[in-house]
Amino acid sequence: MAFGQEAIEQLSQELVGGYNLNARLLALLRRSPLDGRGQERAAAMSQELSRVFMVSLFMLSSRESSRPVVDRMASPAATITEGSIDERAPAKDMRICGGEVAPPRKGRENEVTKKEITASPHSDGYQWRKYGQKNIHKRKFARSYYKCMFSHDRGCRAKKTVQQHDSSSGHRPMFQITYMHEHKCQQQTVPPGEATRSGHFDPQPQHAELDDDTMASCLAMVIGGAAPAAPSSSSLSPPPVGASPSDPDGGRTPSPLDVSTGLDMGISCGLPCAPVKAPSSSSSSSLLLVEAISSSDRAVYLPAGGGLSPSTDAIAMDDTYFPCSPLFSPVAARSISRSDDVPMAVAGFTDTTSAWPHYS
C-alpha cells in the first residue's frame, strides 16, 4: 500500500526513462521529413513510451490497491469506492476489514450505503460531527464515529465511521470510510475555502475522483512535459483548508496553511493539478516538493506548460507549477520548508540535481 523508497525510485527511473525517450522522440519528429527509418524509430519509441506507461501504472496499482489498472483509470485517484453495500443483504458475509474478509457480525440498525477506501477521509463534501471514538478489537487504530452536522436540526440520519487501515500507518495512511443512511438534510457541499470551526470536511468535495481527461493530462505532463488540462476556475481560488493527515479525526488544530494564517503563497490545494507558485527564494533545483495535507503523501510539482528541462536553469521562480503526485491523487497541499525557523511557511525546492521527479 505505502510507497517505499525503493518503489519510488523504481517508478522514478521508469518515468525518467520515459521522459528521456520522449525528448528523443520529439527531436526525431522535429527533423522533418521523416524517412522510413525515422518513422520506424519513432514507432519503436512510441511503443517504449507505452510500455513505460503500463509499467508505471502497474507499479502504482500493485502497490496502492488490488484493483486493476483499467478499473482504477475509470475511477482514479486514491479513493476506492466499493459502491452501495447493504450489510443486511447477502453480501454481508464478505465484510471488508482492513483488506481481509472478516466473519459477519450484525451491527445496529444502520443501513450501510457506501464503503470506500481513501487517503482523505473527509473528502465527501458534507459536514460531520464526531460523536465517538472506539478502539476496535485487533485493530491498530481507533475507529471514529461521525454524524451529519444537521442530524439534530434536520433529522438527518447520515453517519459515517472512519477506520485507518492497520497497514497504512506509514507514509500514506489509508482510511476505510463506511457511510450509513443517506443524507436527508439537503446539505450543500462545502465550497472551497469555507472552513467551519471544526475544519471537519474536505473543502473540495468533488475532487475525490479525477476524470479521465485529467488523468491523461497528468500522465502526459509527466511523460511528455505537456501542460496539464486547465483546472477548473475554482482551483485558482485562495487556498482552502484541508484536514491534517495526522489528525484524521478532524481535530481543531488549524492547518499550517489555514486561510486565516494569511500566508501569501500561491499554493492551492484540493483539485487535481491545482497550481502553486514557486518560492521567491533562489534555488538551483528543479523540483518543488510539497506535502499533502489530506493524505500525508507528497506530491511532485512540475512547471506548467513546458515540462521539465534537463537544465535546472529552466526553472523560473515565479512560474506557476502544477502538482502531479505519483498517484495522481487530488490532494490538498502544503509546503515544506527546509528552514527550521520558518516551519512549513514557504515552499522549498529540494537539493536534488536531478531534473526529474525525485521523492524523498
Add this chain to the structure above:
DNA sequence: TTTATTTGACCGCCC
C-alpha cells in the same frame, strides 16, 4: 461563553 472533541460508561447484538 460557546461549540466541538474526547473519553469513559452504558446499551444491545451476537456467539
Add this chain to the structure above:
DNA sequence: TGGGCGGTCAAATAA
C-alpha cells in the same frame, strides 16, 4: 445466559 465487542451517549475538556 454471560461475556465480548461494537455503537452511542453524555459529561468533561479544550479551543
